[in-house]
Amino acid sequence: MMNIHLCKLKFSAIINAISSIILKELTNLPSHPVSFLIRSKRNISLFTVLALLATLLLPAGMATTVRAAAAGHVVISQIFGAGGNNGAPYSHDFIELYNPTSETVSLNGWKLEYASKAGGFPSNNNMTLSGSLAPGGYFLIQQAAGANSAASLPTPDASGSLALGGTDGKVRLSDASGAVVDMVGYGAATTFEGSGPTKVLSNTTAAIRKPSVTGGNDRGQDTDNNATDFEVGSPAPRNSASPSDVPSVVTVQPVTGSPAPNAWPAGTAVTLSTATAGASVYYSTSADSTYRAFTSPIVLTESVTFHTYAAKEGAEGSISRDLAYDVLAKQSVADARLAPVGRNVWTEGVVTAVNGREVYLQDNTAAIVLYDYPDQLRAGDRVSVQGEMVHYNNLQELKPAAGLSLEILERDQPVPAIRAVTPEQLAAPAGEALEAQFISIDNVTIGAKSGSTWSAKQAGSDTSFAIFSSSAKVKENAAFDRVIGVVKQYQGIYQLVPLHDGMLVDQLFTVLASPAGGIVAPGTRVALSVPAGDLPIRYTTDGSEPTASSPLYEESILVDRAMTIRAYATDGEQRTETLSFSYQLAGEVGIRDIQGKGHASPFVGQTIQGVKGVVTQLGYNLASATPSYKGFYIQTLEPDNDPATSEGLFVYSTDASKKPAVGDVVEVSGKIDEYNEGLATNLTTTQLALASISVLESGHELPAPVVLGAQGRQIPTPTIDDDKMTVFDPENDAIDFFESLEGMRVQAPAPVITSPYWISSGLYTIATRIDNGSSELVTPAGGLALGAYKDYNPQRVLILSSNPGFEVGTGDRFAGDVVGALGYHAGNFKLIPAPGSLPAIETSSFAQETTTLQPEGDKLLVASYNIENFYPGVKAEKIEKLGDSIAHNLKAPDIITVIEMQDRNGETDNGIVEADATALIQSIAAKGGPTYTYVDIAPVNKEDGGAPGGNIRVGFLYNAERVQLADSVQGRKGGSTEATAYDAASDSLTLNPGRVDPTNDAFASSRKPLAAQFVFQGRKVIVVANHFNSKGGDQGPFGAAQPPILSSETQRHKIAAVVNGFVKTIVQANPEANVVVTGDLNDFQFTKTAKVLKGGELANLIDTLPAEQQYTYTYDGNSQVLDHILVSRNLLVGSKVDVVHLNADFPESRGRVSDHDPVLAQIDLTPAPKPDFRMTLLHTNDTHANLDTTARARSIRCSSMRETCSPARCISTSTKAWPIWRS
Template sequence: MSRSRSHVLLAAIAAAGTVAAVALAPTANATSAASSSSGVVVEEVYGGGGNSGATLKNDFIELHNAGSAPVDLSSWSVQYISAAPGATTTWQVTPLTGSIAPGGSYLVQEAAGTGGTADLPTPDATGAVNMSGTAGTVALVTSQTALTCKTSADCAADSSIGDLVGYGTAVVHEGSADAPATSNTTSDSRDANGTDTDQNGADFTAGAPTPANSSSAPTSPTPTPSGSDSASASPTPTSTATPGPLRIHDIQGTSWVSPHNGDTVSNVPGIVTALRTSGASKGFWMQDPNPDANPATSEGIFVYTSSAPAVAVGDSVLVSAKVSDYYQLSSGDTLASTSNLSVTELATPTVTVLSSGNPLPAAIVLSAANVPSTYAPNLGGANIESTPITPTRSVLDFYESIEGMRVEVDNARVVGPSDAYGEQYVTVKPSEAATYRGGSELLGENATPSGRLEVVADNGSNPQVSVGDTFTGATIGTIDYSQYGGYVLAASSLGTVQAGNLAPVVAKGTTNKNQISVATYNVENLAPGDSATKYQKLAAGIVTNLAKPDIIAVEEVQDNSGATDDGTVAANVTLDKLTAAIVAAGGPQYSYREIDPVNDQDGGQPGGNIRSVLLFNAARISFVDKGSATVNRSTTGTQVVSDGGSPDLTLSPGRIDPTNPVWNSSRKPLVAEFSFGGKPVFVIANHFDAKLGDQSQDGRFQFPAQSSALQRSGQAQVEHDFIQNILNAKKKADVVVLGDLNDYQFSPALASLRTGTADGTGPSILTDLISTLPVNQQYTYDYQGVSEVLDHILVTPGISAPVYQVVHINSEYANQTSDHDPQVVQFKP
């Protein structure tokens, strides 16, 4: 299949009229963490004050305002945490006062040592933090409330952090490496411009301490020669205005990594097609209006400027820059730890504008006619970047071959809702794997729907669309690569949103008093500090949409202090708030049973101690409590015993083999016995190991390795054997197995759970009810535009004629209460 390459052919670029050369201030490649929007950064950190050999008596933190306006710091603080924080380690807070002038400095004096001979300049704020002389983390915070994050990822997600510096061997830092270790005679500091690329290892250098306070003379950016690591942001003359020897297709090449990666190139011609003026990765795209004949070489490229680009769409430009194949990295990642593909960029640019108002190259219209049917090739886990770009081979190849080029999607249906960052997914193949509600469904392992494509407005706007909505007309932009969702259409214009008005599902409640209903609902890190609105919406979903189930397995219930890692494990406050909200919504007064985990041993958000909980309506069903109250049920597993030909549990509620290594850093199943009309019903609530650490479906390695799958298969096998013991005691025992199993209905883990064998060849002791639905209804979750199954309800053969429903109220909507959809089954014991 050959791809469309219709371009508008323009006259050869010539230096006509006035020629303007604009050197755009660059920095290192963009990172996932945003730079300080205020312009205020941590300029220098020093923790050796008063130590042996030190001249200065005090530790200090110096701030710098790289912006053009004063910034009020009166509600801000600087905070410090040790290099390797433990469970009880807390951030130390120094409140700030006053303001910082544009280009100005602000000095925060911290604790004094017993040595040193010189005082600091008069400080602008004073604290008593005893900073390490070699390694630690300093944060500039826009509030005076102590931070709670203790990992780079959690701190990157905290919007109150304006800037952060980890030095030495600090666990918490920005970018892929810490700033250099300091000493009693050295500090870490930025350059005079306060350059901040969110890469501590690149932004800071160690040297003699140079504390400066607000009385010091303000600084302004220092111009440096073009092509250096920090080029001037002001117009500079150019000695030439003719195209250089290379074109964009030469730089992109037929390989995934540019054949000129790391080279400095001169006067590359192109037409500016779009600007990115928001976020951390500011710059512009340009495209050559004179393409070559090779479908594997892209004619477009992104020019990374770090600040708002001083060009306009339609400008004909020449760009001199350094070629860089940039890999999007999450905080703390390295290239070795990510499976992301690279984006070929031009960095540290000098831009010459030749003319303006030029027509843009025609957009490639994406559809089933030119987008391949295979999403990614099966390379046995090998790196696709070691193979040549073959546009007809796969979607990944195709989008790489047009990386940076203008594309268009017409009347695009939304298959993944907008998130908080304005990211959403559409399909360019409306009939492919369509769900009954408008999504695109995962129908097999490594079978990502080939029509799925992320869309993000390049101006940072958020259209707030849900599954089934449509961008009518043309959505036009450039092909880029996203940190979280593979290739993305960076849209300079979005189609008009036509609402699909997708109605939430309402379950049919049981009308037979002899039937019970059992549901599962992942409530996404529910904590006491969550808003009243979240509790109210969860309650409404349980009362109205789930129709007041008799039993609810609830996953991701956090402890009473939420994500604060303070040793708290009890969750009664969280559960009392939830059950009270259900009553207020018109539901029954649910009772509950759960087992507090050992602190920080069950995975999930650090400090949250998430666990599965069983809510039950005691007016309809009885909980059968078993076992001594003095037994440590967190670490002592329940056993199946035979009682007169019927199964019985030694502990109810209990855990299944909780010390087995398959449950390391993961939730343990909660098993309990209920009685309904004198008949026993066994319920096992689950939250299997998450897919964290698996390689990306959109990444370099195909097919991607799923490192987490082995642990889930082991968990499934242990649980299968436990259920088999129940059935050995009574062949037709009623057992309901449910929860967030974090895997697909066709996965080895679900095969092991059902049959005891990863290939599913053993005799089945469970029916996975999701598989009994029509194919276009088999999903409970929407992950990056793919409707898939993570949550399950399985039942033993003794449960006949179950009525099963997936209740879609969350995952398809921009306004979500949880990222999972609940489900419910009704049956007669």
């Protein structure tokens, strides 16, 4: 290899001399060996030619075999975008990949993107790939389905939901580093490789890549010219099972750089490599055109472009590739914000706030959010930060990346002043200049709410603005002197986000103290401030009344003894009331003193010296693929006998040089913080930010864990809090119980898992139950059912982990005890075991259920099924499983209320609102079920909530061989904004199907109920499908606000009243009318929502089930009812119900196809015979009863009838007959 290198250097002068001649002749020599160079992803350059010439000068045996059209990388080999269109041969769009190389290529992390013919590639229209591509192999990726039936594709290797254009569009393939591997523009696409796109496609044709050699069978030609590399013909999809087409001459894969081309700090070492084993890499640079073999990493000292290729004996050389690197230069925040997505930037500023995983950084030009950076940052830190630019719902953020740094330059720096603005300045597009900055708006009145976003107005302004807050202080008509917050953007709307209640200023003209009083460590300093501004403050420290001659506050006040600070402020014309703040000095401070008897440390904000304890567990950022060190837990060696004070504490540190070992006895010093890892409504975790550490002893025995449950400390249940957190009561309040163990080692004995795990911020939560010695509703699967309003089963033990490496289901059991530190995450207390310490899982034998209801020909089967964001582009496996569950597990109901049906292209936000149930109907039929008919009313675009662009709605699948849609008064179905009504004279709906009062404000940003009247064996039944608004915006049961505010309930109560009113009009007009109300109410069977919906007209069939079987959904480890079927009172006796548990308890690997279980009811519509009734007869004998003096026969009433009877009955007992009227 050294000889080759020297040979190439020796001939460099010749290469330079003749390269220009070669370039001039290229156009006249199409068969010249260098013609393969047009396959480069960049324009032909001198350096590309030099790469060729250098290769040609290799010694014999090392020269590359050149073919005019070979590809050295995975290519997009076929595109078909008319799946399911009229006359299309296949039901789905598809994209096919081909690997023309001799190496297996991993597709993990690769990405496919689709864009319309003239559009850019949107960030939300892509899919991530996984798996691998064998040499010469194909990889078939199924995409969205069309409306018409057609043949299925060969078994796809992956499935996505991209709705490709049938005639034109463009597809881009990128590798895991983000580098574009291939791109194809077809039809009228305005972006393409080479001279133009492929020819226009049709419903019966696909773009198919040509073979790399004449007469070949592979699909590997790649001259980087879509117009000539593809032919248009009948789609012929190939998958991984298709015969491989390895080219007779192997092509070396192109050169890649590590780190990937971008801007990197000076001194970064760049490695060039190829995935082809045994191949050599060659490169030149813009500064030095001589090609040389790559032998060792190249250190970046200036911006440079590497012109590269790779070669291997007996193989075709790789395509040439230019890899451009820039040296990262520091910019202002405003300039950094101009960087495109994916670009690395370097900036500097002062941290203005830390809110969970978000850090707000600002300089004198602009501000930006830092996301997921090490959480040792705090307000006032001046930092130098490097990161990758990303957009989250249009909010610009920097994210950390390997090779980029963050440095704290100075602590305790002044933060930029809060900027007072008007609502007009916050509105788009002006709001962009304020993004991530702290602003304030004065004289604010809160208006209506949508989710967690409130509209608000400033006094004197007609412009509304958005406030994002879950604070209990924010409610309709609330008024604030000032609202302070950061500016965040969510999909084009600029929102003011108060980070805590202190930013919702009720009164500006007052004095605040920090800390505000209590026990403090010696040396603590107290800061005084006035929200209204920098006003003079007069104060005393002996408890006396301050006067105009008292000391003027100029710097923080040292607390060196017990003292009471009294203070007032003045603006020259008036003064605030005098406020008092009392302080006591603490003695030696231990862990239990720091934790205190409460949810916040009495020493928060203070620096504590010499805290001793034994290290029980190291802490890591478990969300990272390679968990990073973030501190350790310590516990008191000699605990007291007070269970109300925790003996454990988390010590925060990312300094690996100060990392102790488990079992070390340490003495630590640092500042006490209350850390909030998420929303302002969460509780906080007491921690010590490590400043210094001394190891006093190693190998010490760890304290025994506190055993939870009946074998140790019993968890209070059902009470979470009963005193608005005014009394710390660990014996009776679960929220206080867990707080009293914060940071300590705890043990859950052989816990049983109560639901599949869920993932939040990359962390996995596994909900479990233990033997707590308390009464519980255990479901047949082994979960915990909710049995009463606001009883959230606080005795659950939630386990927080990194990816456990296995899926879990309800009823699974850990094979041993789970031991770890007790912490708080995502609104709940959680047991955090050390990484890798979870016991094995014993899988439950509980299996997916089939309904116990037996179909009977003369009885109606009605189901309610939330099919979780369904549209034709979901995975084929989901469509198949849904079809099977309906045909077999539900035994093919006559009518199915379908919930969460999206429009036909899912979350693609392009104005399409019509749904397409064809694929689902076909799947049911293929599994042996009937061929259903689907009916719905499409919503107004973006008006009904749900996933953006999805246009979610309810609809009906019905078996037309068993039931038929009844005629309506108007002979048609309703429109999106038309209300149907019941016409008693014809026993019909005015519109069928029709929406229930769709313009009512109760349904704002929520699904509108859909009523349909069906005929079953000559009898009519009205079915009302519902999907009430979600619980989004509700405060959590273990949050900082007690009792939690369930703000979403109000809208559900309104919706329930509207639907009940609709039913009421029917049964009042026709007491014998058959009415069924179904759907996802997003509320439990014992809530006000359910009671309002029932009224006196309906009965909830869920109530007829045993309590432990009442659930359709799991959330936070609780089994609960969200899905209901209610019937009019006349149908109750003849109705049965079954919740078919086949989804909620199971992970996808065990068959889960939705997050909801379906509910099935069997209803007898035959009118029930009237029962016997008792009647008291009034016997008359002419005038003996003085009936001849009665003015009207109707005034005689029968009061002892056992059953209401109508019409009046005439009983004759002598010479007169009188009607007996019902009482």
